[in-house]
Amino acid sequence: MPVTKTKTLIVGMDGYEYTLGDKQSQQRADVWTMASHFGISADNETIMYIDVVREMFSRYSFSHVQDYETFGDDTPRTFRKWIRAYRNRFAAELPVWWQIRG
Numbered sequence: 001m002p003v004t005k006t007k008t009l010i011v012g013m014d015g016y017e018y019t020l021g022d023k024q025s026q027q028r029a030d031v032w033t034m035a036s037h038f039g040i041s042a043d044n045e046t047i048m049y050i051d052v053v054r055e056m057f058s059r060y061s062f063s064h065v066q067d068y069e070t071f072g073d074d075t076p077r078t079f080r081k082w083i084r085a086y087r088n089r090f091a092a093e094l095p096v097w098w099q100i101r102g
Contacts, residue, residue: 008076009062011053013069020056046090050083
């Protein structure tokens with residue numbers, strides 16, 4: 001059975017700046033700058049950030065997310081687990097239709 005190598009996206013927030021990257025390099029920018037880089041537009045900052053992370057997963061073949069602020073530890077999790085936890089963390093800032101998406 002072939003060994004699957006995991007590629008972890010490390011995410012975090014510092015004030016109004018978001019940090020995205022892996023162990024080799026990390027970029028810090030506001031979510032609007034990151035979203036415009038990927039051609040993403042949304043009225044809601046939280047949705048925009050989720051879309052940026054989703055786009056990074058698809059473009060750069062990440063398999064896991066490491067997000068200390070969301071999970072309280074540095075254990076890498078799947079994108080599916082991250083998006084559910086992140087939506088729950090910011091549920092009050094999301095439109096109702098996003099809250100009930102599950």
